[in-house]
Structure formats: C-alpha cells, structure tokens
Amino acid sequence: MTEFVREYEGNCVPRFPSYLRSNNPSLTEFQEGNLYVCLEQRLVRVQDQTVNLTAKEFDILALLIRNPKRVFTYEMIIDFVWNEDYSYYSRKAVNNHISNMRKKLKISPDVSDYIKSVAGVGYKFEYYPRTRI
Template structure:
C-alpha cells in the first residue's frame, strides 16, 4: 500500500490513481459488495450524482485487463449485477 505497487506473477502492473484506489478498496474488504455509490464516495470523495456508473465500469474494465497477465488468470473483481463490485478469490 505505501508504495502503491501491484504485482501479478512477479510482474509489476501500472495502474492509474483511481484504478489503484478501487483495487485497494476491494482487496482490503474481500467478498464485501461495494455499491457504485459507495465506490464513488470512498474513491472519488464526491457526490455520486455528478458521475455515472460508466466511469466506475470503465476503471474496473481496465483493471481486469491489466490484472489478467496470463490468459488462464482468474477475474478476481466480480460484478454484482445492478449493485456494484466485490473482490473474491476463485
């Protein structure tokens, strides 16, 4: 956390500030479902009404692509339809 460093299979993964903050939030609370509104509040510290779910979806989509270093890697960020996201080990 202090170095804001993410590695997958010993390979450093470069994340944007928001991508890292979303990932850290989810990883530090495994299996907890975070609503779009709560992610916006905790990561952006702003009112959710000024942004759309699409902004969060885009960041999570980018995160998934970056974390999937190998084709057989699991997707650890799970969608909870209509609600938000959670981090879950397979």
C-alpha cells in the same frame, strides 16, 4: 450529523471513508496466487510483472482488497474513491476503471479474475484465502 448509506442487504451504515478503511487497517500487503499488492508502495504485480494502474484504479483495488467479499455499490465506490456525490460521476466511470483494471491484471489466461460484478449493484473482491501476508 452523520450521513448514512444503504448497504447491499438494506442495512444502514455510517458514510465515512474511515469506516471503509478500518475493516482491515493492518493489511499492507496482499498475495493470492499470481497477484501481489503492496498498499503502502502502491505496487501491483502479477506473475512477477509490475502492473501500472492509474491512481483511481489502484484506489478501487485497495478498497476492494481491504474488504474482501463485501459488495460495494457504485455509489459507495464513487463516494470513497472520488470523494464526490454519486450524481456527479456515473456508473460508467466506475465500469470503465474496473474494465481497464481487469485488462491490466489479466496478463495471461491462467490469472484469476478476482473482481466480481454483482449485477445492477456494484463489485466485490473475491478470493479463497490461501496466503495472506
């Protein structure tokens, strides 16, 4: 039996990690402004400086980058990244990882904050495409 989760706008979608991964499976590298991410090498660079993310931080970033502008609820992030039930982890865990990741990525004031909060719902990765490798 397939489980379903409710998307931000109320639509039900299958709860499969492959559903989330398959939105842009061919994406292996991403570059926007000063941010460069290589998903295969788990490499993140900002202004030509390597940024050391934890495994969970990188997994959250990869999820958001592969699905730009899509809002991910806290529940969806926990399900995909931790592969656990939402009740086991809290929003605080997601918020802490996002906060730490933002600090690491914001190495100077001119670096954009691509990870946007959607109040009471979750997060999305927002950018205006210019360069996509």
